[in-house]
Amino acid sequence: MNARPDYDVAIVGFGPSGAVAAALLGQAGLRTLVIDRTDEVYPKPRAIALDHEIMRIFQNLGLAETIAPFCEPFTPSEYYGVDGQLIKRLATVEPPYPLGHTPSMVFTQPPVEAALRAHVRALPSVDVKLGLRFTGLEQDDAGVTLYLEDGGGQRSTVRARYAIGCDGASSAVREALGIALEDLQFDEPWLVVDVQVNERGLAKLPSTSVQFCEPGRPCTYVIGPGNHRRWEISLLPGEDPAYMATEEGAWSVLRRWIGPDDATLWRQASYRFHALVAKEWRKGRAFIAGDAAHQQPPFLGQGMCQGVRDVANLAWKLRAVLGGEAGAHLSDSLLDTYAAERREHVRQLTTRIKDIGAVICERDAGKARARDAALLDAASGQVKTQARQDIIPPLSTGFLDMNGCEGAGKLFPQPRVHGPAGPALLDDIAGAGWRIVTDLPIDRLPAALLRVAAGLGMLVSLPPGEGGFASGPHRMQSGEADGVVAGWLARHGVRAAVVRPDHYVYGVAADGGSLLALVENLQQRLP
Incomplete structure (x- = not known):
């Protein structure tokens, strides 16, 4: 006989996606467990952008006013070509804002993540257990058994009716489920540098975010909240990623704009930017979400947003199933729509982000000049501003009534x-x-x-x-x-x-x- 589940849902990973999942499920009164191997919020920024869809979810959790002080409007992004000319421009739509919030924002991740965690901890139906490592799982008709281990090697198990792996790009849950990743053919080495800039440094820097679409070294400059500035800098063949992620290596490429007298390094890290999507998002009673299910280049700042969209989609379906709204015969089909909807949405958006990356990352000077000319020719010589949110596709399949009328699958406004x-x-x-x-x-x-x-x-x-x-x-x-x-x-x-x-x-x-x-x-x- 199967043991009675201890929880309705167990979540592995307490980053932004896991925290939002726990908050949404706990808000509905579902017995929820969230675990993470680390005890504290990572103290440095990783994600830097969020949008109005995500802020609306924070609003629904009662957190918009708490999180707003750590957010600022995203400045326009201007794309400059081979000869320094403007070739493309992305910005936000003009007010009135369709979802009631600034459509594109930059934010400081550590305090936002801390606010999410504090909110989750205050929910009476949610247990938070940190310092636990997920080591495996087994499933049966009644639930999922998760195998855990603490820092001292003490092992334990927990039972839940469903489990969600929100445990990042190297997801142990995804590995335990045997889920493979589909490669959408993007693989680039980059250096990401976060800097706190002083007044002297700020005076030297652009007043808007910039994509330098230069064959010699493509790079991105993002204006973050306050005096936070981020550079994403393409690494060249032969450059050592480990060295470039040192202070000396970071300053060697930042000196084009600023030097050590102008700013303090906050974080520098080398990455390989990938475009990967999980081939399966569900196996039995276990799901994956966030970076565990997909990775995309950062050129539209959608990484964290995608993960929050995942868990918002899954949470309402789990609430329907666990709350009895969906009949037993419909539970599986409703939960299957999570994978159908989110996988296709992520694939479409990742493809569009790859296209943006192709504009930025062209290394051949001749092809880059042809790119610049084609973009300017398509704009009749006058660069027009494109809304960032127009790049994000609607849902195109799943739990929708696609009756031939346009509108199903789109985000509905909040007036x-x-x-x-x-x-x-x-x-x-x-x-x-x-x-x-x-x-x-x-x-x-x-x-x-x-x-x-x-x-x-x-x-x-x-x-x-x-x-x-x-x-x-x-x-x-x-x-x-x-x-x-x-x-x-x-x-x-x-x-x-x-x-x-x-x-x-x-x-x-x-x-x-x-x-x-x-x-x-x-x-x-x-x-």
């Missing part, structure tokens, strides 16, 4: 609305469960929809011109301040969207009747 106590972001009033959002007034919706919607989540009506706020059981009617939902619905030619707990659109509808049919279909898939 500022008229709340009961004044202006507020929609999620702070409507929550982050399933939502049905429409610009039709509630009194114009089919009566049957009001009954069906109550069994799913929150019905949100945002009629044009509405100036007040009214609410009832599982429903609210309000007006939005900036028209972001009205614009989204108009662009897609629909009147309503059914939105999943991870903020992706399940399906759209052109009128009240088709909305009722859409919700009834969803409830058959997720009773």
